[in-house]
Amino acid sequence: xxxxxxxxxxxxxxxxxxxxxxxxxxxxxxxxxxxxxxxxxxxxxxxxxxxxxxxxxxxxxxxxxxxxxxxxxxxxxxxxxxxxxxxxxxxxxxxxxxxxxxxxxxxxxxxxxxxxxxxxxxxxxxxxxxxxxxxxxxxxxxxxxxxxxxxxxxxxxxxxxxxxxxxxxxxxxxxxxxxxxxxxxxxxxxxxxxxxxxxxxxxxxxxxxxxxxxxxxxxxxxxxxxxxxxxxxxxxxxxxxxxxxxxxxxxxxxxxxxxxxxxxxxxxxxxxxxxxxxx
Amino acid sequence: xxxxxxxxxxxxxxxxxxxxxxxxxxxxxxxxxxxxxxxxxxxxxxxxxxxxxxxxxxxxxxxxxxxxxxxxxxxxxxxxxxxxxxxxxxxxxxxxxxxxxxxxxxxxxxxxxxxxxxxxxxxxxxxxxxxxxxxxxxxxxxxxxxxxxxxxxxxxxxxxxxxxxxxxxxxxxxxxxxxxxxxxxxxxxxxxxxxxxxxxxxxxxxxxxxxxxxxxxxxxxxxxxxxxxxxxxxxxxxxxxxxxxxxxxxxxxxxxxxxxxxxxxxxxxxxxxxxxxxxxxxxxxxxxxxxxxxxxxxxxxxxxxxxxxxxxxxxxxxxxxxxxxxxxxxxxxxxxxxxxxxxxxxxxxxxxxxxxxxxxxxxxxxxxxxxxxxxxxxxxxxxxxxxxxxxxxxxxxxxxxxxxxxxxxxxxxxxxxxxxxxxxxxxxxxxxxxxxxxxxxxxxxxxxxxxxxxxxxxx
Numbered sequence: 202x203x204x205x206x207x208x209x210x211x212x213x214x215x216x217x218x219x220x221x222x223x224x225x226x227x228x229x230x231x232x233x234x235x236x237x238x239x240x241x242x243x244x245x246x247x248x249x250x251x252x253x254x255x256x257x258x259x260x261x262x263x264x265x266x267x268x269x270x271x272x273x274x275x276x277x278x279x280x281x282x283x284x285x286x287x288x289x290x291x292x293x294x295x296x297x298x299x300x301x302x303x304x305x306x307x308x309x310x311x312x313x314x315x316x317x318x319x320x321x322x323x324x325x326x327x328x329x330x331x332x333x334x335x336x337x338x339x340x341x342x343x344x345x346x347x348x349x350x351x352x353x354x355x356x357x358x359x360x361x362x363x364x365x366x367x368x369x370x371x372x373x374x375x376x377x378x379x380x381x382x383x384x385x386x387x388x389x390x391x392x393x394x395x396x397x398x399x400x401x402x403x404x405x406x407x408x409x410x411x412x413x414x415x416x417x418x419x420x421x422x423x424x425x426x427x428x429x430x431x432x433x434x435x436x437x438x439x440x441x442x443x444x445x446x447x448x449x450x451x452x453x454x455x456x457x458x459x460x461x462x463x464x465x466x467x468x469x470x471x472x473x474x475x476x477x478x479x480x
Numbered sequence: 481x482x483x484x485x486x487x488x489x490x491x492x493x494x495x496x497x498x499x500x501x502x503x504x505x506x507x508x509x510x511x512x513x514x515x516x517x518x519x520x521x522x523x524x525x526x527x528x529x530x531x532x533x534x535x536x537x538x539x540x541x542x543x544x545x546x547x548x549x550x551x552x553x554x555x556x557x558x559x560x561x562x563x564x565x566x567x568x569x570x571x572x573x574x575x576x577x578x579x580x581x582x583x584x585x586x587x588x589x590x591x592x593x594x595x596x597x598x599x600x601x602x603x604x605x606x607x608x609x610x611x612x613x614x615x616x617x618x619x620x621x622x623x624x625x626x627x628x629x630x631x632x633x634x635x636x637x638x639x640x641x642x643x644x645x646x647x648x649x650x651x652x653x654x655x656x657x658x659x660x661x662x663x664x665x666x667x668x669x670x671x672x673x674x675x676x677x678x679x680x681x682x683x684x685x686x687x688x689x690x691x692x693x694x695x696x697x698x699x700x701x702x703x704x705x706x707x708x709x710x711x712x713x714x715x716x717x718x719x720x721x722x723x724x725x726x727x728x729x730x731x732x733x734x735x736x737x738x739x740x741x742x743x744x745x746x747x748x749x750x751x752x753x754x755x756x757x758x759x760x761x762x763x764x765x766x767x768x769x770x771x772x773x774x775x776x777x778x779x780x781x782x783x784x785x786x787x788x789x790x791x792x793x794x795x796x797x798x799x800x801x802x803x804x805x806x807x808x809x810x811x812x813x814x815x816x817x818x819x820x821x822x823x824x825x826x827x828x829x830x831x832x833x834x835x836x837x838x839x840x841x842x843x844x845x846x847x848x849x850x851x852x853x854x855x856x857x858x859x860x861x862x863x864x865x866x867x868x869x870x871x872x873x874x875x876x877x878x879x880x881x882x883x884x885x886x887x888x889x890x891x892x893x894x895x896x897x898x899x900x901x902x903x904x905x906x907x908x909x910x911x912x913x914x915x916x917x918x919x920x921x922x923x924x925x926x927x928x929x930x931x932x933x934x935x936x937x938x939x
Binding site for chain 1: 495496498499502503505506509510512513514517556557677711713714715716717736737738740747749750751861863868871872875878879882883886887914915917918920
């Protein structure tokens with residue numbers, strides 16, 4: 202079983218690499234076709250089909266690796282950084298496919314794939330041997346839902362980050378082969394609309410679990426604080442956009458800072474101590 | 481006076497202020513997460529705090545320590561900065577909520593139907609159509625009804641006006657999510673003023689301990705078990721307990737991590753554990769001076785070994801002392817396995833230091849000490865939080881409110897229809913949906929449907 206988990210993860214990494222190459226090839230060739238002004242040139246969306254299929258294959262492989270491991274350990278992916286990193290990349294790939302279906306923007310998906318590949322490579326450097334659960338973590342149901350919500354939130358925020366980065370590029374260059382700035386702006390807003398409720402749920406379920414395990418729902422543990430900081434940044438973005446009509450560069454910058462906070466929260470346990478100080 | 485209040489009201493009703501406060505809290509929170517924070521019992525004791533600064537802060541932050549301490553950054557979440565910014569944000573939420581009531585009432589009633597012509601040609605999503613359909617009003621009404629819009633119309637001379645909206649009652653959801661933040665704070669305050677929390681309630685095996693805080697409860701620890709995995713990582717801690725109320729047994733339970741015992745709102749959590757020793761001390765005349773389980777709660781770390789120690793008193797003789805045992809799994813050249821050290825003091829001066837073997841009575845300054853057996857103690861966190869229910873109600877309302885606001889965004893459509901002298905009509909359509917993430921594509925498909933419907937009529 203452990204062999205199957207490793208093989209599917211390695212295949213997923215290779216698949217991600219291929220999906221990245223396919224996407225780049227599709228983007229470059231559509232750019233050339235656009236530049237030549239050939240009216241019969243096929244759109245980027247058609248050119249990227251191999252990349253999309255490969256991404257779907259990767260999703261299946263990462264899912265397989267997580268499921269096999271869950272059967273083996275008897276719990277969801279919530280006991281160490283290896284499991285989190287694989288789960289996080291699953292969230293990105295899944296949301297990448299959703300965004301691709303919704304907005305047909307291979308460039309944004311490409312940014313997501315690169316982050317997912319980075320996470321899998323990082324996971325590969327970590328000890329993957331399943332460790333037994335300490336008593337506080339023996340609360341499988343609540344914890345699985347808590348982590349699942351975090352995966353959806355973080356995966357979606359990664360796509361929002363990709364849209365915001367490309368917005369900043371596109372706003373200056375106005376490249377014909379990339380989505381319009383307006384599309385990118387609404388893509389990152391869409392990402393927050395999906396991710397924000399999930400992040401809220403993650404924090405509330407975490408508080409509920411802390412109340413059961415430690416007898417307090419909030420204790421200013423560094424990981425708790427970091428997640429609150431992330432939440433406040435995305436809440437500020439929503440208010441700025443809806444109430445003050447923020448669009449464009451200012452909104453994109455706030456999204457990028459928000460994603461930096463996501464990464465800080467995710468990797469924070471290497472920086473600070475506290476109850477979430479797993480490795 | 482009125483002017484001051486008006487100014488304050490204006491100040492707090494700005495969303496800009498709320499944004500600035502959120503970003504300030506973000507910055508302070510980040511500092512609080514990055515800098516080590518002093519534990520609450522250290523903060524409440526100035527001398528302990530000085531020691532903490534020396535031991536924990538100065539090695540990490542060096543010369544910056546005094547400044548960081550002066551800024552209260554080592555107790556960030558109780559600092560005037562953090563609490564002040566938080567309080568201002570709460571006031572801002574309240575004022576903004578009250579301030580928006582007027583405009584929300586207008587939304588609920590729908591606002592004006594007839595607007596100036598320039599209104600229909602401004603904004604991000606507007607369109608002008610020309611049609612020769614016989615009754616374009618009906619076509620538009622059909623499309624909007626299909627999408628469950630509420631429709632209101634007015635006729636002014638040759639012009640027909642239509643205002644439609646959808647999900648208007650969900651605009652109230654913004655109150656649900658924002659006011660639940662106020663509920664969180666009320667729940668927290670109720671918990672801190674009417675509840676209690678004892679972080680280290682310790683009971684030794686075979687002993688009964690009063691809970692205190694007017695609960696009339698006491699906890700008896702029958703046994704404590706700690707289990708480990710093969711690699712030494714903890715697997716399970718559990719305490720078998722009996723709870724007494726006014727001396728009568730009311731509950732018997734096993735308390736473990738993630739499985740607290742709850743009785744009448746008082747909750748007992750498994751928190752920590754440690755060693756204890758059963759000892760007996762007799763006077764030279766054979767009178768029993770001490771027959772108890774002594775908790776070995778202190779940890780003594782020397783270069784050679786790690787030891788546990790527990791204090792005891794013999795008030796009859798004006799003596800104090802402590803027992804010392806070797807911490808498990810470490811080789812100790814002084815105190816071996818099955819041995820217990822004893823240290824006796826009088827008026828703060830040590831008068832004897834000796835050791836004894838389990839089960840064998842041993843004389844120290846004329847007193848007979850017997851190390852009877854090993855035991856364990858279990859540490860609980862005991863709390864009563866009357867605000868807890870409110871916290872979970874607030875949490876549920878919070879997530880429901882956020883979901884409703886984001887997924888049922890208020891949508892509006894306005895139409896102006898004017899018959900042209902040349903025949904047919906001129907049609908102006910505008911939509912607004914600031915919370916919707918696909919307002920533009922929504923509008924496009926709505927226009928498409930209207931065009932289809934108009935064409936159908938003509939055929």
